[in-house]
Amino acid sequence: MIGDFTHGDKSNQQEESSLSTEVGENEFDMVISTLPTPILIKIGKNLFPADYLSKLKKIKYLHAVSLILETNQPILQKTYWLNIVAPEIPIMGIFQQTNFVNKRHYGGRHICYFGWYVDEKDKLWQMSGEEILDLVKPYLKAISNFQFPISNYYLFKSPFAQPIFDKDFIKNKPDFETPLKNFYIANLDMTYPFDRGTNYAVKLGKTVVELIHEKKGF
Numbered sequence: 001m002i003g004d005f006t007h008g009d010k011s012n013q014q015e016e017s018s019l020s021t022e023v024g025e026n027e028f029d030m031v032i033s034t035l036p037t038p039i040l041i042k043i044g045k046n047l048f049p050a051d052y053l054s055k056l057k058k059i060k061y062l063h064a065v066s067l068i069l070e071t072n073q074p075i076l077q078k079t080y081w082l083n084i085v086a087p088e089i090p091i092m093g094i095f096q097q098t099n100f101v102n103k104r105h106y107g108g109r110h111i112c113y114f115g116w117y118v119d120e121k122d123k124l125w126q127m128s129g130e131e132i133l134d135l136v137k138p139y140l141k142a143i144s145n146f147q148f149p150i151s152n153y154y155l156f157k158s159p160f161a162q163p164i165f166d167k168d169f170i171k172n173k174p175d176f177e178t179p180l181k182n183f184y185i186a187n188l189d190m191t192y193p194f195d196r197g198t199n200y201a202v203k204l205g206k207t208v209v210e211l212i213h214e215k216k217g218f
């Protein structure tokens, strides 16, 4: 886990980035941060200029809550991805993974997950897996005639999983380059105007490395 960044002149006149972690401190020629912006702000609070930080602070993020269920029958019969936008149903989406990838890759079990994007005040962000399961079960019966046992369930909470691209986002979006020499960003914000995804994360990684090569003349 990254703890803090410092950045300073060294005896060879080269600016190096020093990174403190729970297991010690290391120095690097260059840093590429893929952290969500609110985490970068937290650990870089003493590093970046105040006006740069205040722009980054205007970017809003949502957290993700995912509840994975393991069952011996599929909860959704044919559908892989079901978005739900009915306010009376407290589920944002149901994803029957084993209607997309064969269940033989999951030990013969059917895997389904439920997803939510929430802010930190949302009660779901505080709830346990068991509590969320109790919340969704009655709706499952209505949606899919679900009447069979759940073998296992797993709850994942991912802080700062989704930047919100509101109308002001573009004014505050970070660029690959930051005010700090040799400190680059390639994170979720930078897929704008597209929604984030693993394909974009790979593309961002390649683009930032090309930029560094160009700048350094590698």
Ligand SMILES: Cc1cc2nc3c(=O)[nH]c(=O)nc-3n(C[C@H](O)[C@H](O)[C@H](O)COP(=O)(O)OP(=O)(O)OC[C@H]3O[C@@H](n4cnc5c(N)ncnc54)[C@H](O)[C@@H]3O)c2cc1C
Binding pocket: 001, 002, 003, 034, 035, 036, 039, 064, 066, 115, 158, 161, 186, 187, 188, 196, 197, 198, 199, 201
């Ligand atoms: C529920 C959910 C479902 C998704 N489904 C899909 C999908 O179906 N298809 C798709 O293409 N994309 C999907 N995505 C999006 C995809 O996961 C992201 O776009 C992608 O992972 C972004 O990659 P990244 O490297 O930018 O960030 P991340 O993969 O989030 O990497 C950031 C890393 O920083 C680490 N980190 C955070 N804080 C610290 C700290 N203080 N110190 C050290 N490390 C830290 C995190 O642990 C993480 O490993 C989904 C995302 C979520 C949340």
